[in-house]
Amino acid sequence: MMRLRIRALLCSCLSASLLLPTLVSADTNDLPDIGTVAGATLSIDQEEQYGDAYMRILRSRQPVINDPVLNEYINTLGHRLVSHASDVKTPFTFFLIQNREINAFAFFGGHVALHSGLFLHTRTESELASVMAHEIAHVTQRHLARSMEAEAKRSPATIAALAGSLLLAIAAPEAGIAAITATSAGSVQSQINYTRANEKEADRFGIETLAKSGFDPYAMPRFFGKLSEEYQYTSHPPAMLLTHPLPDSRITDSRERAQHYNHVKLPYSTDYQLARARVVVRYAGIDEKAALDWLQRQRKKNDPIILAASDYGTALVYLDNKQYDKAAPILASLLKDDPQNHFYLDAASDLYIAQGKAKQSVQLLAQALKQSPHNSVLTINYANALMKAKQYQDAIQVLQRYSHDHPEDANGWSLLSEANSHTGNQQEEFAARAELFALKADWDQAIQYYTRAGQLAKLGSLEQARYDARIDQLITQREQFLALQR
Template sequence: MTATNLKRKASILATLLSASLCFGAQSFANSTDLPDIGTTAGATLTIDQERHYGDAYMRILRASQPIVSDPVLSEYVSSLGYRLVANASDVKTPFTFFLIRDRNINAFAFFGGHVALHTGLFLHANTEGELASVVAHEIAHVTQRHLARRMEDQARKTPVTIAALAASILLTIAAPEAGIAAITATQAGSIQSAINYTRSNEKEADRVGMSTLIKTGYDPHAMPHFFGRLADQYRYASKPPPMLLTHPLPEDRITDTRARADAYPSKPVVPVLEFHMAKARIVARYVGINSDGALDWLKRKEKSAPAKIKAAYRYGKALVYLDTKKLDKAEALLVQLQKELPNNNFVLDALSDLNIAKKTPQKAQQLLEDALKTKPRNPTLEINLANVLIEQDKNKEAVRLLQRYTHSNPDDSNGWHLLSKAHANLGDSANEVAARGELYALSANWNRAIQSFTQAAQLSELGSLQQARFDARIDQLLQQRDQFMALQN
């Protein structure tokens, strides 16, 4: 992101959060029936308000950050996150897990149960347990309501200080350097108070996160192993990664997590194939190295890997061959992988791409339909099937599938993009621009979204049910835009 964009987003977040403090205080003053929140953060924000701000910030991120809309990786990260949430305590909000394409090591959580992971995190985690320890830590930040508690802590200070610090909270977790610059404009005493409060939050997130990690079945030592290795690697770095700016790792914190882990029996670390396949996919497609560099890394890893996970690196090589149009090499690897892993979504997704590239999409359709009998309504399989149907000019079938898909997965840009494409192929301009309008809304581009649905209504038959549906959506979008803009007033 450019410096100009960072300043613009910082300004948006400043007004967003300044308004949130006033709104939260007013709601608290007018409420006689406070929710049971399990923390001391109720005086600043309610759970519903947190969800509202989380949704707003997620839309800003979609517009400003390289969010990875990869169906297989999204499914993997979400599956891991939901397993951990199922074993977490004090869960009071739905969770959303997503990836940002960034080689820097970082993870952050914000209002409304949103947890972001940088793709670079996969490059430094050696096991799924290590990755899970970071996700569990971020889940704890949400369940313990640390952002709201930071706001409450600062609510004891002057309004000017509140506004300045609150404006930096969400910015610092996503863009630490820009956030630190924002904080330096505030009073020195408040800075130290915020840092101390953050450090106590980090220790609490470690403790609560480790409990979640253990309940989910992971080795408790995964957390101190990852933290210790990260601290050692960047101990003398002049520019530490973003994760260490927002999650400082002083020696006592590492010692605490190690002592806590030692209180539990160690569990054998069993290599998880899906974790290594996700890592291989990220190396092949999302770290910005050329094909030769990616192949070299994958080959070296395959040579030293345990037999159980060698398939992950063969899969990564197949992706590199596929992306560089070496289809015969890709096919040889993927056919063998399919025999070994017949219902693996990583492999099925790659086979779909292969068959599209080879102009044999009907083979991919059969594979995906067979897999959906075993895993009905699976989002990765459905979005691949929709793509394959469009490639075969079976647009009516694709539309039927995608209408159901977007209803179940309204925040997935892939569904709306393909739905717009299928409608365009059918010459249905009204529904094409309506689907495009949903994409604009996901990124808080409210005016373009409303314009799209206005155009869709004009293209519809006068007085038709379709026109009425588009008009109703315009009313919804106007309300959402007003709510979003009200955060800046």
């Protein structure tokens, strides 16, 4: 029963997203001002340690989107919000999961996950930002740690045991809803009540962050309202709305809170519309015809930004379907109007490579990097272009620096492994591949590949010493990771 209660706690906390119920009074000041307690539960350092472990598990079990352009966009947007949030004590990382279900969740260490389906249901950047601001508040107010503290008061389990069981529950997500239904009614009710308090607080801080960041604070109640209308009479609503319906009281409460701020009328965001088109074309799971139909419907809004995003999405459809002669003039026109746009440069680079013009891709990106040196999107594309141009040693130099600066980006390690394979440097190929396994918490495979790299290295060389040192680090990380589950 204790394990079931803990797993139910996890499902309540990690699903404490924008869609969970919040029963609130009409008085917007009637809110639990409970601050950022939970210091007795976990330190910030411990939360970051658990967050790193959870992230590695998610990479191995969920379709995390490793798209440099989309990752740059959501992290730029997310950190704009974080810079105006209250009580920020951890660094933040934002990432996308390919899933058409409407959902977002936050967990230890400032990790915020967004389902790609959010781009299909939001209509403006402010609406997407409202979801992210809400999740940021869950982190800054330490709701997961505080919920653990509440559970610890109801049970004889130690904090270490609770935290370890939370990690196990994430590693076995199939226990989720079944565990909740198997838990005693009293335990479930107490968890729901605590989650409602968290949701009130996250809504309050979220709208405040939204307004301070220059977004429309009315976007949150507007998004709530659209979801309520869309799924009010449907026989197949999203799973989140089946288990946690969105009550009218929460919509009303968010509207009243928004009225404390000025209404902000913003133009369409170019990057949001481009990101939305990219998600529809590449991550919505629809075919070419459906994507083109969607893009054509968007054009009816007759706004220059929407038209450009529709053109960009159309070019991606043609590019992905090898209709290069149709994609080329569209991308050329877009780049002429906005030559430093990373969405356009990424697509143009891929087009040149697909056309067998890798050297032109290298030249395009080298020129762009002069304007934005060290930019992650341009750098990873540049490295890929160098590889396609068979300039493997140059690619390796770029990727070594990139992987040092972005050690959690699987793209860098994957390309570095491939580049070393082309040069016949098997030991470095194995070392890069080891890092890919480590990112997914497959410590044994990571250690095995570094061991193989060390066996190929010259005895007593700096390379062998580096591999041995990394093996020691991975062994330590593995033991720390396993200790979290005990």
